[in-house]
Amino acid sequence: MLERVKHNFRESIETKIAASEELPIAIEKGGMVMVECLLGGNKILSCGNGGSAGDAQHFSSELLNRYETERPSLPAIALTTDSSTITSIANDYSYEEVFSKQIRALGNSGDVLLAISTSGNSKNVIKGIEAAVARDMKIVALTGNDGGEIAGLLGENDVEIRVPSGRTARIQEVHLLAIHCLCEIIDTTLFPQAEN
Ligand SMILES: O=C(CO)[C@@H](O)[C@H](O)[C@H](O)[C@H](O)COP(=O)(O)O
Ligand SMILES: [Zn+2]
Numbered sequence: 001m002l003e004r005v006k007h008n009f010r011e012s013i014e015t016k017i018a019a020s021e022e023l024p025i026a027i028e029k030g031g032m033v034m035v036e037c038l039l040g041g042n043k044i045l046s047c048g049n050g051g052s053a054g055d056a057q058h059f060s061s062e063l064l065n066r067y068e069t070e071r072p073s074l075p076a077i078a079l080t081t082d083s084s085t086i087t088s089i090a091n092d093y094s095y096e097e098v099f100s101k102q103i104r105a106l107g108n109s110g111d112v113l114l115a116i117s118t119s120g121n122s123k124n125v126i127k128g129i130e131a132a133v134a135r136d137m138k139i140v141a142l143t144g145n146d147g148g149e150i151a152g153l154l155g156e157n158d159v160e161i162r163v164p165s166g167r168t169a170r171i172q173e174v175h176l177l178a179i180h181c182l183c184e185i186i187d188t189t190l191f192p193q194a195e196n
Contacts, residue, residue, distance in 0.1 A: 008169075015163065015170045016177065022164055027178055030140040030159040031185025037112040037138065038190060043075035045107060045137075047099040047128050048116030051172045053080035055116050055142070059179045067183040069194035074186070077106060079128070099128030109136035117141075118163075118171040120148020129153050142178060144171030 034044060044063065046056035056078045063076035079102045080086070089098045103113065113132040117125045120143040129139055129150060139158040141150050147162050154160055163174040187194065 011167070012170055012173050015165045015167075015174055018164045019174045019177075023161055023174075023178065026159055026161045027181045028185065030161055030178075031182045031189070033138050033140055033157075033159055034112055034114075034182060034186055035189045037110060038074055038186065040110050042108065042110040042112070043077065044112045044114055045077050045079055045103060045132070046114040046116070047079040047125060048142075049122050049124065051168070052116035052118065052142075052175070053078075055172065055175050055179060056080050056114065058176065059114055059182070062179075062183045063186070067180075067187050069187055069191065069196055071187060071191040071194045074190075079103070079106075096123040096127050099124050100131035103128055103131040103135060103137075107132055107135040107137050111135070111137045113137050113139050115139055115141045115150065116175060117148065117150060118144040118168045118175070120145060120150040120162075126150060126153065140182075142175045144168070144175075 037044060046059050048056045057080060060076035060078040063074040079099050085102065086098045089101050113128060115125050115129050126149055132139055139154055141154060141160045143150055143160055144163040145166050147160060151160055161178050163171040165171050
């Protein structure tokens, strides 16, 4: 067991080193897409399944509450939290529609969708992206593996942050780091004078 644990630490560190070489440009671009959105008075919606649902909520709480510095609350909504809405959409329509239906109701032109999927193939996230595109929203996608179907759905104004790993847990670990980088870009760009 000790060896397995050590292996996981090493694998996670190696994935982060590879990501530190491959991802900064995409993360900076994603952060600036979010900054523009917020400067325009728009909001960021976020979605994902399982661990990525937790990541979607982690991100929105850091905008709505705070990241590292004192600054005003920023507008974000995780689409993973309202169990009444999610269960009724899944029950009456299909689980594939749980994000897209919310996006059609809440999403406006200029808003951003933070779409999180380690495989890039979760149908409800894919349908969420399609709904966001139809609403003239921009997409920042956190993916892994080969980007899956999501990679092929993105336009030139969208951003894919694809973790160079095929293992869900390792991808999620880098997604969280990328989320913290996005928060830092937002905070330091919008509130350069803010203090801890
Ligand atoms: O957290 C984990 C595995 O670490 C799981 O709960 C994982 O998030 C779930 O299997 C998701 O349904 C996977 O979806 P996706 O990342 O492929 O979109
Ligand atoms: Zn997990």
